Amino acid sequence: MIRIVLLLVLAAQCVFCACPNGWKEFKGYCYGFYPEKVNWLVASASCNLYGGRLPEIDSEQRDQWLLAELTALKFGETWAGGSARLHVGKWEWVPSLRDFSRHSHWNAGEPNNVANNEYCLEINQSPAKGWNDKACTEERQFICERRVDA
Numbered sequence: 001m002i003r004i005v006l007l008l009v010l011a012a013q014c015v016f017c018a019c020p021n022g023w024k025e026f027k028g029y030c031y032g033f034y035p036e037k038v039n040w041l042v043a044s045a046s047c048n049l050y051g052g053r054l055p056e057i058d059s060e061q062r063d064q065w066l067l068a069e070l071t072a073l074k075f076g077e078t079w080a081g082g083s084a085r086l087h088v089g090k091w092e093w094v095p096s097l098r099d100f101s102r103h104s105h106w107n108a109g110e111p112n113n114v115a116n117n118e119y120c121l122e123i124n125q126s127p128a129k130g131w132n133d134k135a136c137t138e139e140r141q142f143i144c145e146r147r148v149d150a
């Protein structure tokens with residue numbers, strides 16, 4: 001009986017899970033989905049506190065998986081880890097500083113840098129569900145990403 005209870009406790013806490021509680025795994029990374037709306041810097045700092053970063057979406061496959069998750073969770077526009085702020089006008093993933101050459105998914109007409117003030121990347125922008133450059137001070141839901149073995 002004690003063994004069964006112990007097993008149940010272990011299962012409930014998911015001791016052997018590769019990802020933090022409530023996070024989902026996809027191809028070597030864990031993803032946490034946070035519904036509260038915050039600006040890009042707060043989202044980025046929060047992910048850092050959780051041992052991760054805003055997501056670096058480096059493939060069509062990862063992009064489509066994340067979009068399906070956001071749809072299931074009924075998320076709207078959501079922050080990802082792209083920024084053109086550090087090197088103004090150059091889009092790159094932060095903090096890796098890889099450029100977008102492997103994959104990008106801009107909506108038609110984006111990035112358009114409205115009012116010369118759109119330096120952060122939001123994904124899942126309606127209605128096309130692609131990427132958009134947005135003012136970093138806008139408040140959006142966000143995703144955190146960390147390696148499975150982190």
Ligand SMILES: [Ca+2]
Nearest residue numbers: 112113132133
């Ligand atoms: Ca824009």
